[in-house]
Amino acid sequence: MAATVNMVIHFRAKAGKEDAFKALFTSLLAPTRLEAGCMQYDLLQDTADPTRFCVIERWENPETLQAHIAGAELQATLAQCGPLFDGPPQAGQYALI
Numbered sequence: 091m092a093a094t095v096n097m098v099i100h101f102r103a104k105a106g107k108e109d110a111f112k113a114l115f116t117s118l119l120a121p122t123r124l125e126a127g128c129m130q131y132d133l134l135q136d137t138a139d140p141t142r143f144c145v146i147e148r149w150e151n152p153e154t155l156q157a158h159i160a161g162a163e164l165q166a167t168l169a170q171c172g173p174l175f176d177g178p179p180q181a182g183q184y185a186l187i
Contacts, residue, residue, distance in 0.1 A: 094150060095152055101175060122158065127154020
């Protein structure tokens with residue numbers, strides 16, 4: 091059986107665009123949580139710097155993560171969020187200890 095995949099993705103919204111970014115990305119949460127293999131999908135906002143966000147996600151295996159990444163809904167949301175980003179997202183994969 092393939093190992094669970096744990097991802098943390100950091101985003102920075104352009105100053106003044108935090109609410110637009112949050113509204114658009116929040117619309118992705120409920121449908122993503124219903125995707126096959128999704129065990130966790132949460133959006134967090136930094137309490138000290140409201141331009142900083144991160145997504146914490148956990149997937150049953152690499153295949154379910156790849157299906158999510160390739161999905162039309164995520165791709166459409168990222169295309170809309172792109173102009174709201176202040177720099178590229180920074181993603182990391184983590185192992186549960």
